[in-house]
Amino acid sequence: xxxxxxxxxxxxxxxxxxxxxxxxxxxxxxxxxxxxxxxxxxxxxxxxxxxxxxxxxxxxxxxxxxxxxxxxxxxxxxxxxxxxxxxxxxxxxxxxxxxxxxxxxxxxxxxxxxxxxxxxxxxxxxxxxxxxxxxxxxxxxxxxxxxxxxxxxxxxxxxxxxxxxxxxxxxxxxxxxxxxxxxxxxxxxxxxxxxxxxxxxxxxxxxxxxxx
Amino acid sequence: xxxxxxxxxxxxxxxxxxxxxxxxxxxxxxxxxxxxxxxxxxxxxxxxxxxxxxxxxxxxxxxxxxxxxxxxxxxxxxxxxxxxxxxxxxxxxxxxxxxxxxxxxxxxxxxxxxxxxxxxxxxxxxxxxxxxxxxxxxxxxxxxxxxxxxxxxxxxxxxxxxxxxxxxxxxxxxxxxxxxxxxxxxxxxxxxxxxxxxxxxxxxxxxxxxxx
DNA sequence: GTCTATAAACCGATAGAC
DNA sequence: GTCTATCGGTTTATAGAC
Numbered sequence: 001x002x003x004x005x006x007x008x009x010x011x012x013x014x015x016x017x018x019x020x021x022x023x024x025x026x027x028x029x030x031x032x033x034x035x036x037x038x039x040x041x042x043x044x045x046x047x048x049x050x051x052x053x054x055x056x057x058x059x060x061x062x063x064x065x066x067x068x069x070x071x072x073x074x075x076x077x078x079x080x081x082x083x084x085x086x087x088x089x090x091x092x093x094x095x096x097x098x099x100x101x102x103x104x105x106x107x108x109x110x111x112x113x114x115x116x117x118x119x120x121x122x123x124x125x126x127x128x129x130x131x132x133x134x135x136x137x138x139x140x141x142x143x144x145x146x147x148x149x150x151x152x153x154x155x156x157x158x159x160x161x162x163x164x165x166x167x168x169x170x171x172x173x174x175x176x177x178x179x180x181x182x183x184x185x186x187x188x189x190x191x192x193x194x195x196x197x198x199x200x201x202x203x204x205x206x207x208x209x210x211x212x
Numbered sequence: 213x214x215x216x217x218x219x220x221x222x223x224x225x226x227x228x229x230x231x232x233x234x235x236x237x238x239x240x241x242x243x244x245x246x247x248x249x250x251x252x253x254x255x256x257x258x259x260x261x262x263x264x265x266x267x268x269x270x271x272x273x274x275x276x277x278x279x280x281x282x283x284x285x286x287x288x289x290x291x292x293x294x295x296x297x298x299x300x301x302x303x304x305x306x307x308x309x310x311x312x313x314x315x316x317x318x319x320x321x322x323x324x325x326x327x328x329x330x331x332x333x334x335x336x337x338x339x340x341x342x343x344x345x346x347x348x349x350x351x352x353x354x355x356x357x358x359x360x361x362x363x364x365x366x367x368x369x370x371x372x373x374x375x376x377x378x379x380x381x382x383x384x385x386x387x388x389x390x391x392x393x394x395x396x397x398x399x400x401x402x403x404x405x406x407x408x409x410x411x412x413x414x415x416x417x418x419x420x421x422x423x424x
Numbered sequence: 425g426t427c428t429a430t431a432a433a434c435c436g437a438t439a440g441a442c
Numbered sequence: 443g444t445c446t447a448t449c450g451g452t453t454t455a456t457a458g459a460c
Contacts, residue, residue: 008425027325030243034454047426049455110322113239150396154388158400161377162370169369176366184362188370192404220443246436259444261437 015041016051021062025103029059029111059111060119066104067126073097074133083141084190090134091186094163096178102167109164131156138193145203148195159189225263227253233274237315241271241323271323272331278316279338285309286345295353296402302346303398306375308390314379321376343368350405357415360407371401 019040023032034055038045052058077093079086098105112120135156141147149155163185170181231252235244246267250257264270289305291298310317324332347368353359361367375397382393 012425028240028242028322030240031326033452035452043425044427045454046428046456050425055454110240114243150399151388154393154396155400157377157381158374158397161380162374165369165373165376168373176363181366184366185370187362188367188404191406191408192400194403196403196409198409224443245434247434255443256445257436258438258446262443267436 012041012043012047013051016048017058017062017065020058021103021107024059024062024111025106029055029107029114056114056116056119059107060115060123062104063108063111063115063123064126066101066108067123067130069101070097070130071126074130079137083137083144083146084194086137087141087190087193088186090137091159091163091189092182094160095166095182095185098164098167099170099178105164105167131160134159141193145195145200147193148199149193155193159192162189224253224255224259228260228263229270229274229277232270233315233319236271236274236323237318241267241319241326268327268331271319272327272335274316275320275323275327275335276338278313278320279335279342281313282309282342283338286342291349295349295356295358296406298349299353299402299405300398302349303371303375303401304394306372307378307394307397310376310379311382311390317376317379343372346371353405357407357412359405360411361405367405371404374401 016037020032020037023036023040034048035045038048041048048058052061074090074093074097077089079089081089108123112123115123135152138147138149138152138155142149142152166181166185172178176184228249232244232249235248235252246260247257250260253260260270264273286302286305286309289301291301293301320335324335327335347364350359350361350364350367354361354364378393378397384390388396
């Protein structure tokens with residue numbers, strides 16, 4: 001149980017990542033210095049290199065960790081139900097989960113170009129996996145007649161952009177509660193893709209005529 | 213008409229701004245050096261200070277110039293017609309105009325925090341003016357019964373986020389033409405805010421009953 | 425595991441020659 | 443208007459003491 005004095009690897013490590021995440025989001029990767037991060041943690045700059053081989057890898061690890069959490073969180077959601085319900089589950093999950101990780105979301109969008117090509121490719125794959133989850137909902141809804149979408153890929157990107165926007169203005173103690181924001185966005189997303197009632201009736205009518 | 217040899221102020225000035233815009237968008241303000249910009253233009257680093265007092269002012273001038281162009285462009289559009297038509301005009305303008313200025317759009321979103329508080333406030337005012345133009349369309353449509361929006365401010369931000377997203381993935385020689393992208397986005401925006409037919413009928417019916 | 429000290433390079437901005 | 447040279451300060455990363 002005895003721990004060597006001066007050994008804080010399992011404490012300092014997470015503190016380094018947390019400080020780096022916050023500083024990168026606040027000031028940008030390029031303009032944050034290793035000395036700033038070290039100062040935030042309460043160690044000297046040289047000590048940081050016990051926890052990361054270099055500055056760029058520190059950024060990459062933060063972004064990969066974030067994307068993995070997003071994918072794990074999505075996998076833990078309950079996606080039973082029809083496409084309309086699944087879309088609501090997705091939009092509510094996305095808003096809630098991303099609002100809790102605004103620093104990481106911001107960095108994920110802005111600092112990708114500070115990565116090497118290989119590191120970028122890894123994150124790009126993870127992002128695509130996430131987008132595919134939404135697109136498959138749209139495709140299913142299109143097939144079942146719940147949705148009326150011209151282009152599922154484009155619509156996927158449009159919806160995610162819309163949902164991401166919430167991270168740029170939402171304030172936890174602001175005018176609207178999280179529940180209300182989730183509801184409004186979820187409603188907008190639904191309306192943007194759902195088949196209109198009159199159009200659905202028209203199609204059902206045409207199908208009936210075809211049968212008769 | 214004779215021009216002093218070595219005098220290229222009216223040529224080099226724009227070249228400096230163009231190079232800075234491209235480099236800032238590509239690599240981020242903080243990681244672009246004055247020497248890189250100078251090299252791109254074909255002069256030495258010291259010569260740049262004939263065209264800007266310092267690096268930060270160079271960024272600010274680029275962003276203010278961009279926002280002014282956006283506001284001028286918007287003012288030149290024809291906003292006659294009902295709210296549904298005006299919303300389409302706005303969305304198509306936004307997509308077209310922003311896709312032609314992707315570097316500036318990207319920087320406008322990411323590099324605001326590298327500005328002084330005063331400079332930031334100037335751009336924030338201009339941005340708000342632009343958002344207000346969209347919100348007034350939503351308010352008018354809400355009043356006229358064309359739209360069914362829970363919160364015009366939030367919806368404004370959501371729509372602009374959605375439209376901005378196009379700049380992150382659109383490729384001029386991609387699968388979809390600009391016209392088609394404009395049409396799909398405009399359609400999605402319209403559906404997201406428009407009053408459903410059945411709901412409008414219900415309201416008109418209720419109004420009729422109230423009269424009787 | 426953290427410190428101090430330092431290497432090697434680079435930065436923004438300025439001064440003065442032409 | 444542009445150049446060269448340079449000042450004063452910063453950076454990432456490493457070496458070695460404790």
